[in-house]
Amino acid sequence: MKTDFTEVQRSNPLMQMMEENLRKCVHCGFCLPSCPTYSVLGDERESPRGRIYLIKDMLESRDAPNTETVSHVDSCLSCLACVSACPSGVDYQHYIDYARSYIEDHHQRPWFERFLRSLIVYIITHARFFRFVLRMARFAKPLSRFFSSKIFSVINMVPAELKVEKITNTAKIFPAKGLKIKRVSLLMGCAQNVLRPSINEATIRLLTRMNMEVVVTEGVGCCGALNHHIGKDSIARDLAKTNIDAWLTEFDQRGIDNIIVNAAGCGTEIKDYAYMFKDDLEYNEKAKKISNLTKDISELLSEHQLPSVSLSNQPNIIYHDACSLMYGQGITREPREHLKAVGFELTEIPGRHFCCGSAGSYNLLQPAMAETLKDRRLTLIDKVSKSNRASILATGNIGCLMQLASGTGLQVVHTVELLDWATGGLKPPN
Template sequence: MQTHFTLAQLADSGTAEAERILRACVHCGFCTATCPTYLLTGDERDSPRGRIYLIKDMLESDRPAGPVETHHIDRCLSCLSCMTTCPSGVHYMHLVDHARAHIERTGRRPLPDRLRRLALRLTLPHPGRFRAAMGLARVARPFRTLLPRAMRGMLDLAPARIHGRTAQEGPAHFPAEGRRRMRVGLLPGCVQPALDPAINEAAIRLLTRLGVEVVVAKGVGCCGALTHHMGHDGHAFAAANIRAWMAEVEGPGLDAVIVTASGCGTTVKDYGHMFRDDAALAGPAARIAALARDVTEVLAQLGLPAGITPPRPLRVAYHAACSLQHGQRVKDAPRDLLRAAGFTVLDVPEGHICCGSAGTYNLLQPDLAGQLRARKVAAIEGTRPDVVAAGNIGCMTQIGSGTALPVLHVVQLLDWATGGPAPAAMV
């Protein structure tokens, strides 16, 4: 794609990166075949190619974001399916993140939208605030019909139960059983411990059983993804994590930084890019990004014990989270591990299509997210599974709100198969 940025514009590293990405696009349109929003709306502006044209025009003209650009870029899930499909290697994630920052910096949203986004930024990355907000949501549920449509969608996704603070939120140390094979740092997450602490509990049990010492470093918190992908600065959260993990790297040492929520993992693996212009943190950020692993990557490296017999024969529909299969390109490890544990793994039709969760997307775009959830649930239920397995808390919440099937994290099934307790949904 031909671009016409000025030298003054290219002096900004973000714009220079955007220009390099734009030039890689050859307008082939392969991305339109796998873009969830284009499949739903048929609008070229709701495809990656169409959004790339909107972003190019907006950035080149150096003008404030208008309602058209804002509308169609807001409707992008950032599922990154287009990056898997693209034959030219267009790094759409970095481009759309830059465009969203431009929109938030220069555009003017309607007041209700601004307030809704502000509420999400102020609550989701902070576990205590999130727990309080979910408590208010339960109180507000009887008055659902009196609330604006967008607020109803948020209430519908609010869980029936919120868990209190647990030891996994750190700082904490979990020694390896037997001979130590690895020492890893665990990202506890911000929303996940409140929604389903059983995920990290299962991961810790499984890892320590396999000879891994697990540490939740002092100062580790939100990865920064939720605010970063909304066009706001998530660097403060990321910087705190980098410093916390580097204290472990430079002290006792870390062999890996493990993440059990793939949406967070995609961002932690991108810390090197996020801090490329920070003289103090560029090196540490790149080092932490290189250490970052999805939990299934490490489990695949360690291997499960031989001769596993699952507690019961189960047909497991594996949902590949977009952030894992497209963002991190981790595709085989979760399936292989589930099979090694003795489960029958079912591939879900249209497995490359997003479920509609996408961070805050199901809260900000409930109509499109609801259509994608219905499509995903129908595909899953069509495989006649006993249980659904996934690797991201957002996907689990989204899919679980549309089906009566148990929805578990991959590590919960692996922990159960290797001697851990049965997940509550399976009792």
Template sequence: MQTSFSLAQLADPDVAESEKILRTCVHCGFCTATCPTYLLLGDELDSPRGRIYLIKEMLEQGRAASATDAKHIDRCLSCLSCMTTCPSGVHYMHLVDHAREHIAETYERPADERWLRRMLAFVLPRTNLFRAMMVGASLAKALGGRHWLPGKLGAALALVPGYPKPPAKTDRPQVFPAEGTRRGRVALLAGCVQPVLRPEINAATIRLLNRLGVEVVVPEGAGCCGALGHHMGFTDQSHRLARANIEAWQKTGDLDAILITASGCGTTVKDYGYMFRTDPDLKSAAAEVSAKTRDVTEYLAELGVASTAAPRNLRVAYHSACSMQHGQKISEPPRALLKAAGFDLVEIPEGHICCGSAGTYNLLQPGLSSQLRDRKAANIARVMPDLVATGNIGCMQQLGTAIDVPIVHTVELLDWASGGPMPAELAGRPRSS
């Protein structure tokens, strides 16, 4: 793709990077075949290629974003399926993130939408505040709030799974010593939303790693990865949160890896090196953090997990989150671990298509999100599993109310298969024969 940015524009490192990405695109249109919103809407502007044209025009002309720009770029899930499909290696993630920042800075959204985005960016990264909001939301849902709350707020209540679980000991900053001979030392990102909705995920991770001889550190000062705000264009917030994590991990001492149990967070933390590439004070530390970051299944695959109590006759449909398969390019490790643990693994048709969760997408674009959720749920039903395994909290919440079988984190099954407790969601569920 030809571009005509001025030298003054290219002096901005973000513009210069976007210009390089734009020039990589050859207009082939392969991306349209796997883009979820294009599959649903059939509009070129709701495809990666169409959005690239919008972004090019907006940035090249140096103008404020328009309502049209915002509408079509907002509809992008950042599922990154286009990056898996693209034969030219267009780094769409960095391009659309830059566009979202530009939109946040130059486009005046309607007041209700502006308020909702700011509220989500403020509340979700703060675990205690999010827990309090979940209590209020659960109460509103019980009182029929879906019918009397306006617009997207009413739709959001449908996603509320119930009253939040109490804070778990495993999410407090501390060191969990290895059992027996120590084989490794890792930091675990507790996260922000996951400790409220599914604290058992981190608990299972720590149990499993400790049994395998790995010391686990939950550092003081580490929290939200910054992804939720980053994908709404609030880069000042996302960089502040990322900086806090980097500094917290720097103080933790020697680490073999930084482990993430939510693949959406993992995609962002692995990008810290890029996010701070122009920061002279943090550039090196950020690159080191990105290099050490692993999804928990990546690390477990390197370590090896022995199955001591493998459950039999359980048909598991593995849902590969977009941030796992497209963002981090992790495909085989979780599947291989589940098979080795004794589970009967089945693939979900259209496994490359997003479930519609995508961070805050299901709150900001509930119509499109619910269509994708129902499409994914129908594909899951086709393979008739006993349960669904995945590696991302967002997907778990998105699909949990749409399917008739439990959905659990991959690490919970691996913990169970190697001597840990059965995941609570599976208690009392019948097994296939």
């Protein structure tokens, strides 16, 4: 693709990367069928290729972004399905990230929209506040249909029951049950530990039974993904720096073999810290080290023998790939192998994989598209569950779990909860 950037623009390393990316795109359109928003709307501007053109025009013009471009960038899920589909290696992930941050810096949204975007992300990433808001929202649930579609979708996502987390973000050590083979730091996450603390509890039970010492590292908090995905790069970078410093202190003072993440969206973000700080003289090497230490829980489990199976009559399972795990980290085989290894019968969802519409805070900011994608996904899942008598849906990301659970009668659980249950742990909560 021909580009028209000025020399001043080209002196910015990020803009240079954008230009390189643009030049790789040969307009073939192979990415279009993989795009969920294009599949729903059939509009070129709602496709990866269309967005690439719109962003190119926005960057070349150097004017404030127009509302049309902003709306088509906002409606991208950052699911990254198009990245896998592109034969030319266009780095769409960092291209759309840059566009979002450019829009954040150069476009003035209406005040209510600005307020809502900031508020939603602030609430989700502050555990105490988030828990308080969820409790309040449960009282409003019976009245949710009287609110606007955005507020309705927020309230509708609130789980019926909120369990108090037993393990918080404060420093803690969970010793290996037998002779220690590894020491790992578990990311507790922000939203996940409020919405479903049983995921971290199951992870710790499973890993300590596998003779790993699990630590919660003091000072590690939100990974920054939610802010990053709405263009608030400076907040995301500050959160990332705090985590990097805390993990490096743990690494230097007490030693850790890996950082373990059981929320796929957070894992994708932390593995990308190396890219986030690639031009930062102070944090470049530090960020690389943290990204290299980071593994999704399913990757760690693949390196070790799972504990012996103690459950009999395992139910049939349907497995839903979280986009952040499948496209963001290229992990599809490992969770399936683990579930089969502990005796679960696995059923695949037929057809092309499309995002369920969760995508960080997307389901709260773009509720109409998120609902359409959820319904599409659940229609396929329900069909499979009826023919295979599967009663449980497993996935590796809290966002997908909450999104799908809000529209199905199936029990929706995290993969690690099933692995823990089958090998001597607790039954996952409904």
